[in-house]
Amino acid sequence: MRTAGNMKHLQNENKQAAPGTMEHKIVMRDVHKSFGKNHILKGFNLEVPKGKSLVVIGGSGTGKSVMLKCILGLLEPDSGSILVDGEETIRVNAAKRDELMHKFGMLFQGGALFDSLKIWENVAFGLIHGLRTPKKEAREIAIEKIRDVGLKSEVAELFPAELSGGMQKRVSLARAIATNPEIIFFDEPTTGLDPIMADVINDLIIKCVKQLGATALSITHDMASARKIADEVAMIYEGRIIWCGPVSQLDQSGNPYVDQFIHGRADGPITSHQKL
C-alpha cells in the first residue's frame, strides 16, 4: 500500500516512469493549512508536470479546494512552499501576485460569472481590467472564445441569468482561457451537469488545454471526467496525497483507498465516519 509517508518515494517512481516530464510547472512542498483547530492540509506535496493535465481526486472535505486556493493565493498556507515555474509564490507582494495571476485561468465550480455584466464582458473581463486590452479588441477576442466553446455569438449580449447551467459552464471556460493562461485550474468542472453535457465540457477542456499548450490542474469527484481529461491522477486523503500516477495505472494502483474511491464502494478503508 502506498501511504502519505512514502509520498516522495512514490513521486520519484512516477518521475522515473515518465521520462521527459521532469520539468514541473507547480511544486507544492510540505504545505500545511488549518482553520482554527481543523487541520486541512497536513504536509501536502504535489508536483504538476509542465504541459500535462493532472487531476486530483478525493472525497468531500479532504482539502482539494483548499489546495487549489492556496496555489491561487486566495488562501495563505500556514507553512510550506508553493513554487510556480520555480519561483516561490507564498507571501509575495501585490505586484508579484498580480504578475503571477496573469499566468492563471480558473474555471469555478459554480461558474462564478459576474451577474451584473453581459456574457462578452464576463469573458473579456481579464483582458480589459487585468491586461488593459482596448475594449473593442477585447470584445472581438471574447466573441471568438465564446465560439470556441461551442456557443453562438448572439449569446455575447445576454446576461448569465439568461443561460442554462451547461451554457454558464462553457462561458466560464471561455473566461478562463480568454487571456491564454499558462496554467488552468478546473474546480469540479462537471458538477451539476447531465452526463452528456459533462462529456461535452470534458471534450472542451481537452481541446482548450491542447490548443493553448497549457498545464492543467483539476479537482473532481467525477471519475468519468477524471479518466477523460487526466494525463496523471493524484488522490488526496486527509490532507495528503496518498497516491499519484499516470491515469493508465489508476485501476492497478494497488492502493485500497484509491480502489474504494474509484469504484465508489461504501466498504473499505475510507469509513463513513471519515467521509462525514
Place this chain on the structure above:
Amino acid sequence: MVADIHQVEQVKAKAERNPIGLLLNFCQYLGGGILAFTEAIGNLTFFVIRTLGHCFSPPFFPSQIARQLIDIGYYSLPVVGMTALFTGMVLALQSYTGFTRFNAESAIAGVVVLSITRELAPVLAGLMVAGRVGASIAAEIGTMRVTEQIDALRTLSVNPFKYLIAPRVIAGTIMLPILVLIGDIIGVLGGYMVSVYRLGFSPANYLHQTWDILEYMDVMSGLYKAAAFGFIVSVMGCYQGFYSQRGAQGVGAATTNAVVSASILILIFNYVLTQVFFS
C-alpha cells in the same frame, strides 16, 4: 463510545451545578464575548485603512464609480426627498402648536431651518440611505462572496477592494452631502408650505426669517456630517458583505448587520460631530 459520551455529559452537568463551575462558565462566556468584540473592531479598523488606501491610489474604475454615484445618489433621491419634505412639514406644525403657548410663532421659521440643516436632514438621510443602500451593498457583495465571484475577480488580476469596495465608498461619501443639501431645501420648503398655506404666515416674512437666522456653518456642519455618514453606510455595507459566510443565511445576516451597525454608528457619530462643531 456511548458510555464515554454519557460520562462526559455527567461531568459537565455536575460542573454546571457547582457555583465555581458556574462562575467559570460565566467568565468563559464573558471573555469569549470580549475577545470576539475586540477582534471585530480590529478587523473593521484594518478594513477601513485598507479601503482608504485603495480609494486614493490607482488604478481607479471610473465606470464603476459612475454607476455607484447613480445607484447611491440618484436612486436615493425620492426616499430622502419624501423624508425631508414630511419632516419639515411636521416640524412646522409641531413648533406652531408648542410656540403659540408662549406667543413665539415668529421663531418657527428659524426652528425649522436650523433643525433641518444641522440635525434632521443629515441624520434622517443617513438612516434612510443605510436602509436602502447599506442593505443593497451588503447583499450584492455578500452574494458575490458566496458565489465565488470575489475569488473570480482575484484570479482575473483585479483587486476586489479597487473594483468593488473603493467605488462604493467614494460614491457614498460624495453623494450623501449632495442628497442632504437637496433634503435641506425640500425640508425648508415643507415647513414653508405648512406655515404659509396651513397656518397663514406671510410668505415674505417666513422666507426673510429663514434667511436671517441661517448661517454658513449651519449648512456646512450638516454636509460634513453627511459625508461622514455616507462613508459609514458604504463601509459597513461593504465590510459586512465582504466577510459574509454560510450561503443565503449568511448574506441575510450580513444585510441586517450592515443596516443595524451603520444606523448605530450614525447616531454615535452624530453626537461626536455635533460636539466637535458646536461645543
